[in-house]
Amino acid sequence: MQNITEQFEQGYYPVKALLLYRSKLETRSFYLEAFDIEKKTGKPINAHPLAENKLTMLSKALLTKEKKQQDYLMPKGLLPANLLSLNTQSGVVLWYTPAQEQSLFFKDSLTIPCGKAQVPALVWKASKCELQLFALSDDGKPDIKTPLYYAPFFNTAKSGNVCMGTVQVGITESSSLEEFIGAWETAFFNSYFSHLNDQHQPVKGNIIQLWQSLMDSGKPFPIGLLTTSSLTIQQLL
Numbered sequence: 001m002q003n004i005t006e007q008f009e010q011g012y013y014p015v016k017a018l019l020l021y022r023s024k025l026e027t028r029s030f031y032l033e034a035f036d037i038e039k040k041t042g043k044p045i046n047a048h049p050l051a052e053n054k055l056t057m058l059s060k061a062l063l064t065k066e067k068k069q070q071d072y073l074m075p076k077g078l079l080p081a082n083l084l085s086l087n088t089q090s091g092v093v094l095w096y097t098p099a100q101e102q103s104l105f106f107k108d109s110l111t112i113p114c115g116k117a118q119v120p121a122l123v124w125k126a127s128k129c130e131l132q133l134f135a136l137s138d139d140g141k142p143d144i145k146t147p148l149y150y151a152p153f154f155n156t157a158k159s160g161n162v163c164m165g166t167v168q169v170g171i172t173e174s175s176s177l178e179e180f181i182g183a184w185e186t187a188f189f190n191s192y193f194s195h196l197n198d199q200h201q202p203v204k205g206n207i208i209q210l211w212q213s214l215m216d217s218g219k220p221f222p223i224g225l226l227t228t229s230s231l232t233i234q235q236l237l
Contacts, residue, residue, distance in 0.1 A: 154193035
């Protein structure tokens with residue numbers, strides 16, 4: 001997954017403060033005063049009325065942020081046919097993709113050639129910074145009782161969580177639902193597969209030999225080699 005620790009460790013310090021006064025006589029009459037913050041002591045200094053142009057800039061900035069938050073995960077049109085669940089409060093999306101041919105990339109150490117191969121139908125569960133991935137036994141739209149199989153890829157854990165390393169997914173606070181889904185699919189298939197997580201074996205048999213046999217072969221993915229998880233769609237909701 002993308003390392004966001006630095007964003008929390010970079011630190012912030014106050015530079016401005018706003019103080020709102022309300023009239024004792026009129027409950028709807030307000031006065032806004034601005035303060036600079038003395039960097040060494042952190043104390044407010046230089047009290048002055050907030051200029052009208054600064055107030056306008058502040059208002060626009062707040063409205064822009066609110067608009068971006070309102071746009072986040074909103075569909076551009078009708079809901080996508082492959083959408084299974086959408087929770088705008090938690091920012092979590094659940095969708096599926098049918099079996100298809102995809103370009104796949106592997107680290108040289110795996111001795112698997114990069115190229116194109118057929119992958120099975122997949123179920124994706126994602127937030128802005130985390131992805132879980134599972135496989136399906138057929139292309140039909142899953143329901144809550146549909147059993148899930150482990151995604152037959154490197155970089156995946158038994159929980160379904162995908163290790164994305166330092167890959168930039170490219171989701172913003174105003175990304176639409178379609179952009180969100182597209183960004184995750186692109187980031188996953190454009191990343192390099194490199195390792196097995198926690199000794200998790202996602203397929204029956206040797207996964208290296210499996211992908212060596214599938215790359216640029218045109219053969220459908222052998223569903224019989226998928227291994228079952230203990231989860232169903234209902235447990236992802």
